Amino acid sequence: MRRTRFDRWPCPIARTTDLVGDWWTPLVMREAFSGRRRFEDFQRALKVPRAVLARRLDRLVDEGLLKKVPYQEHPPRYEYRLTDKGRAFWDVLAAMWRWGSDWLWGENGPPVILIDNETGREVRPLVVDQNTGNRLTGRRLRMGRKQDVGVLS
Amino acid sequence: MRRTRFDRWPCPIARTTDLVGDWWTPLVMREAFSGRRRFEDFQRALKVPRAVLARRLDRLVDEGLLKKVPYQEHPPRYEYRLTDKGRAFWDVLAAMWRWGSDWLWGENGPPVILIDNETGREVRPLVVDQNTGNRLTGRRLRMGRKQDVGVLS
DNA sequence: TCTCCTAAGTTCATCCAGCGAACTACATAG
DNA sequence: CTATGTAGTTCGCTGGATGAACTTAGGAGA
16 A cells, blocks of 8 residues: 555645655755755765655655756756745754754754855754744644634633 | 654654654544543544554554553453653644645635633634744754854854 | 444555665766 | 756655444442
8 A cells, every 4th residue: 555645634744744754854945955966966975775766856856845947958857846836944954953853862962053055154954933133932823714713711 | 764863863843743643643642632531432433444553553552642541440451541742742843724725725724713711712822932923934043062052053 | 133333443465655775867077 | 978957757665544343340230
């Protein structure tokens, strides 16, 4: 049987899971953010099986996170560039970065950090509520239908 | 061959990918945040194959996101509860929620929203830099070794 | 006592997806 | 005419997801 698809479930987490649940996909996006554009660049950087990479890139183009842009004719060659949708995906990678940094290393934390190219300073991603600026805690949230907003029980 | 493991790569995104790349795992965590604790609760809510659920719960316990707590003897039964590490993972789910809400629906957006249990108001997760409070853009960031911080080229 | 029920898994056969290596296609460089 | 570069595709193998059935251990009801 085919792996259960989540991309039509009525939950944003489920639909996003359908993407990031493809093995290698977050890493392909990471590489796109670090400037890689061509098949061979991705392949050499990640050592990902070529067949898998081809499928991932195809899907990311289908989903609109990347777009194919020709960079030569004879033979026709395309590179993969981030779209707005793809750039927005950085937030997901940043949250993964932060959680991984905080919880998946012992002692001194990971050997790498995120650096702002303009200030040269370390960046520490944090997830907050856009309205209040407060840090989120899953405990105090629930998922509800749109009509439920503002209705205190 | 076994699927390539990322859990020892020197990059927080890679290590986190190793977790969320397991099919169903983010959804299991989502259910944990919505209060589910027992095997049958998770299984009924998600319709996940039982063998897969058992493996996911085992791994999440191994990785320290969930812990097994006995809730009865005769026969011995355990429930799965979030640890601090697991609660911190909410940030990753929140970022996925936001990106999915913004980019994986047409028209009116998804039929569901996140609601703060105390205020009853909608919550919109946003990823910012902890130091500056500014929204992040992947373009202006690079990953570097720890020694590189503050060193402007 | 016998049977049904619940909870938390385990086992099984099937089939899809990831794996590494080799191969192909097309153009240019020497 | 051969070598090189780029972007894939094909192939044989095997791990992992799938749904259904089975197991284990006890409790409840007739």
